Amino acid sequence: MAEPLKAVRGMHDILPDATPAWQFVEQTITAILQRYGYQEIRLPVLEKTELFERSIGEETDIVSKEMYTFTDRSGESLTLRPEGTAGGVRAGLEHGLFHNTSRRLWYMGPMFRHERPQKGRTRQFHQIGVEAFGLAGADVDAELIIMCARFWRELGLDGLQLEINTLGTPESRQQYRRVLTDYFRDHKDKLDEDSRRRLDSNPLRILDSKNKELRGLIEAAPVMTDYLDTESLDHFTRLKELIDAAGVAYRFNPRLVRGLDYYNRTVFEWLTDKLGAQGAVCAGGRYDGLVEYFGGKPTPAIGFAMGLERLIGLLEASEASYDTPQPHVYFVVAGETAVDAAMRLAEECRDRLPALRLLMHCGGGSLKSQFKKADKSGADIAVILGDEEVRRRVAAIKPLRMDGEQIEVDWAALPGTLEQMLRL
Ligand code: HAM
Secondary structure, three states, X not given: OOOOOOOOOOOOOOOOOOHHHHHHXXXXXXXXXXXOXXXXXXXXXXXXXXXXXXXXXXXXXXXXXXXXXXXXXXXXXXXXXXXXHHHHHHHHHHOOOOOOOOEEEEEEEEEEXXXXXXXXXXXXEEEEEEEEEOOOOHHHHHHHHHHHHHHHHHHOOOOOEEEEEEOOOHHHHHHHHXXXXXXXXXXXXXXXXXXXXXXXXXXXXXXXXXXXXXXHHHHOOOOHHHHOOHHHHHHHHHHHHHHHHOOOOOEEOOOOOOOOOOOEEEEEEEEOOOOOOOOEEEEEEEOOOHHHHOOOOOOXXXXXXXXXXXXXXXXXXXXXXXXXXXXXXXXXXXXXXXXXXXXXXXXXXXXXOOOOOEEEOOOOOOHHHHHHHHHHHOOOEEEEEEHHHHHHOEEEEEEXXXXXXXXXXXXHHHHHHHHHHHOO
8 A cells, every 4th residue: 555645844734733822823913913003914925036045145044055946837946935024025115015104014924944854943834924114213123022022921921032132234244244254264273164164155144153162262252232333333222222111121142143134233033942942933133225125215124023833832831821712512413304403593593693603513323422522522512403392493402511401492592592601
């Protein structure tokens, strides 16, 4: 017999037992986004490869080794999106969304990176991303961070630490980059292979190295803040004042650099130590130059994205509580004439009680087997209809997970009785 087919490595099914947690996270966060005035944008999963090469940067890990890139049937090079910011900028420019106005947007969906799968790291993963365009001040940077703190609070997550840094302007970073390159070149013999490769292409990323043997060298390296322009420093000071005033705790990490090239000024990450090695749950920063780089008018921008797999991992680790919606009513139907009447009655109940979750038994079978299913469904109540009840135009109501005796009601009284019993 042939081996059963399996999902692609690093791409996971999210099974019915797991979806309530996903729905809770998605609904909580998107409701908060709406309360802050952010609008949803839906973007294609496929984009031209060039979009990511030019925005994320050719030397980054994402572009140089992790993209799912292929040539389509028309000979065009396309890539499954590894993130959402580039597509957001592309769509905004294509549809004139940034003309003379600011925009606060969010998106949600799968992203793809060919990384080595491990706990908290998958090849298809899901993000909710948030992007604010056309706003230059530190106020919006603070708004995003304060909004994140609200996400965690309302989700019931604990143990998330905020790290912030500023990367300055491209010019001031260039100067720092030269100093840093000289420093690492003087210690080239101590660098590992990866860091040597980055020495010329992207020396800032050496600061991000996970190699413990480099820790001492990295800690003694020159710090970016000493080379920043005053405007970027002022921006950063203002941001810190605003988040201090909001009571959001943070750690200044001068070595926080981010793995994508488009950032300037503010960068930040929310980290946890509850998920093992993959501790970054949410990350982002300013990318003031990206819209102009793609041919638009100068448009400041800032955003971040959260990894939903990691958020859900943290939800479980935090033992946060959320609803797992089970049916209120299981409709037991015994007998030939009962099916027609039950179908009609169920629709009447659904019309009258929009909050009601009613699971209709389909497929016949003995009363005993239907009650087994009713019990397994987690329903609070069974409504029972047999030929005898149909003849007398009544239905039986049997509490399964509530106190009380079995009762009988007229059909006309069924919705009202359920409403009362279930407090809908
Ligand atoms: P990023 O840091 O590459 O930034 O990804 C953001 C988040 O996505 C990470 O903090 C992590 O939670 C999650 N994530 C990334 N890769 C994986 C993976 N392989 N498996 C599971 N989760 C993952 C961005 O994507 C930027 N576009 C964020 C941004 C928006 N910056 C400005 N605007």
